[in-house]
Structures are given as structure tokens and as C-alpha cells.
Amino acid sequence: MNTSPNSTPERSASENSTSLLPEDFQFSQGSLQDFDDCPRRFLLRHIEGRPYPAPEAEPIRENERRKERGVRFHELLCQEHSGVPREAVRRQASGDEKLEVWWDQYVHREPVGETNRTYAEISLEGEVAGYPLIATYDLIAERPGGTFEIFDWKTARYKPDRGQLASRLQTKVYPYLLAQAGAGLTGGEPPRPEQIKMTYWFAEHPDNPETFEYSDYNAEVDEEDLQDQVGKILARTERAHFEKTEDRTHCKFCTYRSHCGRGAQAGNIDDGETYLEETGSTQADLDDVEEIEF
Numbered sequence: 001m002n003t004s005p006n007s008t009p010e011r012s013a014s015e016n017s018t019s020l021l022p023e024d025f026q027f028s029q030g031s032l033q034d035f036d037d038c039p040r041r042f043l044l045r046h047i048e049g050r051p052y053p054a055p056e057a058e059p060i061r062e063n064e065r066r067k068e069r070g071v072r073f074h075e076l077l078c079q080e081h082s083g084v085p086r087e088a089v090r091r092q093a094s095g096d097e098k099l100e101v102w103w104d105q106y107v108h109r110e111p112v113g114e115t116n117r118t119y120a121e122i123s124l125e126g127e128v129a130g131y132p133l134i135a136t137y138d139l140i141a142e143r144p145g146g147t148f149e150i151f152d153w154k155t156a157r158y159k160p161d162r163g164q165l166a167s168r169l170q171t172k173v174y175p176y177l178l179a180q181a182g183a184g185l186t187g188g189e190p191p192r193p194e195q196i197k198m199t200y201w202f203a204e205h206p207d208n209p210e211t212f213e214y215s216d217y218n219a220e221v222d223e224e225d226l227q228d229q230v231g232k233i234l235a236r237t238e239r240a241h242f243e244k245t246e247d248r249t250h251c252k253f254c255t256y257r258s259h260c261g262r263g264a265q266a267g268n269i270d271d272g273e274t275y276l277e278e279t280g281s282t283q284a285d286l287d288d289v290e291e292i293e294f
């Protein structure tokens with residue numbers, strides 16, 4: 001399911017004529033997070049579309065295995081909320097001990113609880129500064145009483161602390177966009193910010209989800225922040241304006257290390273906190289497998 005706003009505000013002529021952004025550029029929490037972490041990464045990935053020249057983390061095969069398992073877990077939960085019988089979903093996890101444990105923990109906890117309706121893998125499109133702003137949600141649950149809870153499944157071993165999560169662009173963009181562009185879910189006006197909350201559920205830490213309530217105040221602050229962020233991107237009218245980050249911890253697991261002269265050796269995935277924080281920021285968009293690892 002994909003819902004879009006009825007209209008998109010016009011961009012100013014100066015923005016269109018000087019920005020390096022392609023005319024059809026779409027912002028996502030992933031691209032905004034990339035800019036926040038490193039403007040050069042935003043340029044390389046989202047404007048120039050450069051291929052990823054280096055492995056993201058070592059050991060490479062183990063990293064790939066973890067990503068694939070994360071993707072499979074998301075697929076299982078999508079089926080769960082699309083009406084596939086649980087026995088059939090469980091059978092698909094068999095043969096992968098870790099995946100079975102994650103699924104069993106999910107079923108045992110029932111983190112989603114009572115709902116009127118659920119929307120799995122739903123995409124919404126709104127706008128920021130005249131550009132489309134898009135997101136694909138793992139799950140949006142409509143509660144009795146007309147409130148909405150966004151769920152995001154996380155499969156990484158490391159659980160970020162609440163402060164880290166609060167500062168992620170995902171925590172801002174998801175509820176903001178639902179309040180802006182969620183009319184398709186209500187059949188009328190989009191949900192009000194006070195009707196929205198967002199929960200991260202961690203397969204490796206099933207008893208410690210993190211929930212963030214939303215509000216008019218949050219929505220106002222987020223709108224200001226997002227407009228400001230896009231304004232900074234639009235103000236960079238030359239390639240050289242997209243500077244490399246001074247915080248080299250962002251480079252450790254970045255696929256552009258060799259391109260930037262920031263080291264040839266990838267960081268190790270067992271360097272938990274740094275790796276997981278970084279892979280959360282390297283997503284191109286929500287369909288990107290790297291998102292799964294954060």
C-alpha cells in the first residue's frame with residue numbers, strides 16, 4: 001500500500017537552479033541520516049549514486065549472514081500481519097536456530113497487542129521543503145479508539161540506548177510523516193500527533209522495547225529540524241561543499257573508506273556499539289538491507 005499527499009508545495013526557483021539535487025530527488029530518513037552523519041557520504045550515495053567500493057564490515061560472510069537473517073525475520077513478521085497462519089510462518093523459520101528463537105520470542109511477547117487493523121510494509125509519501133519525503137514502515141497498528149502505533153523491528157545484537165534512538169532521524173521522520181500523510185489510513189484526516197507513538201522492538205532484547213510518544217510539540221520541532229536539514233543540503237551548491245565528516249568513527253564501517261582515504265580495512269562487526277550505530281546510518285532508504293542491522 002502506498003499513500004501520497006494530494007499536492008506538493010512548489011520549490012523556489014533559486015533552489016531548483018542552484019542545488020545539486022536531481023529534480024526527482026526523494027528524501028528518506030536514511031538519506032537525511034547520511035547527511036547528518038557525513039555530508040560527503042550523502043553526496044556520494046544519494047547525488048552521485050556511486051557504487052559501494054568496500055565491504056561494510058568484517059568478517060564479510062558473517063556480516064552477510066546476519067543481514068539475510070534480519071531480512072527473513074522482517075518477512076516473517078510481514079506475513080504474520082498479512083494473515084498467514086502462524087504455523088506456516090513458523091515452518092519458514094525452521095532450520096535457522098536464531099530465526100526460530102526470534103520468532104518464538106515475538107509470539108510469546110505479542111508486542112503489537114490489540115489492534116483494529118495493521119498495515120505491514122506500508123509506504124507513505126509526504127513532503128519536506130518541496131521535495132517528496134518517503135518511508136516504508138515495518139508495521140503501523142491502528143488501536144481501538146483510533147490511535148496509531150508504529151513498530152520497527154530491530155535484529156542487531158546491540159541495543160542502542162534510548163538517547164541514541166531519540167536522536168535518530170528515523171524516530172523523527174516516521175511519526176512526522178504519519179501525521180502529515182496518513183490520511184489513507186483513517187479515510188479522513190491524518191492521525192493527530194497525540195494519536196501516534198513509535199516502538200522499536202528488539203529481537204535480541206525482546207523484553208526491552210523502546211516507545212516514543214508523539215505530540216504537537218514534537219511535530220513542530222521535527223518540521224523545523226527537517227526543513228533546516230534540507231535547507232543545508234540545498235545550500236551546498238558545489239561538490240566541495242559536501243565535506244567529509246570530522247568524526248572518523250563514522251568512517252569505520254562506511255563503504256566509501258578507500259574512496260575517501262579513510263582506511264582500507266573494514267571495522268569488525270563484533271565492535272558492537274560503533275558498528276550498529278553506523279550501519280543504521282548507512283541505509284539508502286528503508287528497503288535497504290543495511291537498515292535491518294541497526
Ligand code: SF4
Nearest residue numbers: 038041244251254260
Ligand atoms: S569514509 Fe568517512 S568521510 Fe568518507 S563518506 Fe564515509 S563517513 Fe564520510
